[in-house]
Amino acid sequence: MSMTETILQVQNITKRFGGVTAVNNCSLEVERGSVTGLIGPNGAGKTTLFNIISGFFHPDAGKVILKNKDITGLSPDRIFKNKLFRSFQIARDYPEMTVLENLLLVPEEQLGESLFNSWFRAKVAQKQQNIFVDKAMESLRFIGLEQKKDLLAKYLSGGEKKLMEIGRMMMVDLDMVLLDEPGAGVPPALQKKFLGYIQNLSRERGLTLFIVEHDMDIIMNICDMIIVMRDGSMLTQGTPEEVRSNPEVIEAYLGSEGEKVV
Ligand SMILES: Nc1ncnc2c1ncn2[C@@H]1O[C@H](COP(=O)(O)OP(=O)(O)O)[C@@H](O)[C@H]1O
Numbered sequence: 700m701s702m703t704e705t706i707l708q709v710q711n712i713t714k715r716f717g718g719v720t721a722v723n724n725c726s727l728e729v730e731r732g733s734v735t736g737l738i739g740p741n742g743a744g745k746t747t748l749f750n751i752i753s754g755f756f757h758p759d760a761g762k763v764i765l766k767n768k769d770i771t772g773l774s775p776d777r778i779f780k781n782k783l784f785r786s787f788q789i790a791r792d793y794p795e796m797t798v799l800e801n802l803l804l805v806p807e808e809q810l811g812e813s814l815f816n817s818w819f820r821a822k823v824a825q826k827q828q829n830i831f832v833d834k835a836m837e838s839l840r841f842i843g844l845e846q847k848k849d850l851l852a853k854y855l856s857g858g859e860k861k862l863m864e865i866g867r868m869m870m871v872d873l874d875m876v877l878l879d880e881p882g883a884g885v886p887p888a889l890q891k892k893f894l895g896y897i898q899n900l901s902r903e904r905g906l907t908l909f910i911v912e913h914d915m916d917i918i919m920n921i922c923d924m925i926i927v928m929r930d931g932s933m934l935t936q937g938t939p940e941e942v943r944s945n946p947e948v949i950e951a952y953l954g955s956e957g958e959k960v961v
């Protein structure tokens with residue numbers, strides 16, 4: 700038995716927008732349970748690739764394999780049912796409801812109409828509600844928000860709102876999450892704590908995190924593995940140390956709009 704397992708394989712993906720080839724024969728792999736960063740200069744194709752993996756765009760060529768299953772071209776909903784999701788897929792939060800209620804509404808929404816409208820809904824509702832409350836309380840403890848469970852969400856600070864987002868994410872049974880700039884909007888004083896929670900999610904729950912992030916300090920600190928994209932395909936990959944000292948990576952960045960690696 701091998702010690703590592705691939706959860707996601709991107710195989711020769713190409714995506715064109717008119718004359719622009721946003722993703723160009725891109726292949727990469729993400730290891731199960733890892734925190735993997737996706738970096739690269741502006742226009743490298745990172746966002747487009749995330750959209751393809753999560754089903755929001757159809758590729759012109761290539762395959763996306765999740766847990767050995769071909770998910771290429773499936774709708775975001777179908778891919779979500781395969782336990783992969785993109786951070787913004789959870790519905791907006793509810794400022795006029797309590798923190799606890801905000802978490803409880805996530806599974807409620809995920810259940811969807813079929814179960815919601817079915818005749819046995821009433822029977823299972825109470826039982827599920829209890830399970831969800833336990834789960835929500837556990838999530839709130841995990842992110843250190845249990846004291847604020849009865850506070851209306853609108854009274855949370857900016858940083859606490861970001862924590863609540865993590866809590867809402869924890870209400871869904873997921874294998875893999877694609878995070879788009881998770882550090883954005885987190886006050887510097889809370890940054891380290893916040894990133895610690897993200898890391899713990901992966902460590903303690905085996906959740907695989909694939910993260911696009913511009914802040915190099917963040918990415919270097921929380922990732923096990925970093926994949927570098929340039930011109931629509933993978934330039935290189937390695938540990939933060941390997942990537943940081945790779946001349947090709949430094950050149951890729953210097954050749955762009957002044958983003959820095961170190
Ligand atoms: N919807 C779109 N229509 C046309 N061109 C697009 C679209 N989305 C992205 N592109 C182009 O594809 C390339 C890759 O963009 P993107 O995936 O956003 O890169 P990154 O996220 O790495 O900055 C860029 O040249 C961008 O202008």
Ligand SMILES: [Mg+2]
Nearest residue numbers: 742745746747
């Ligand atoms: Mg982008």
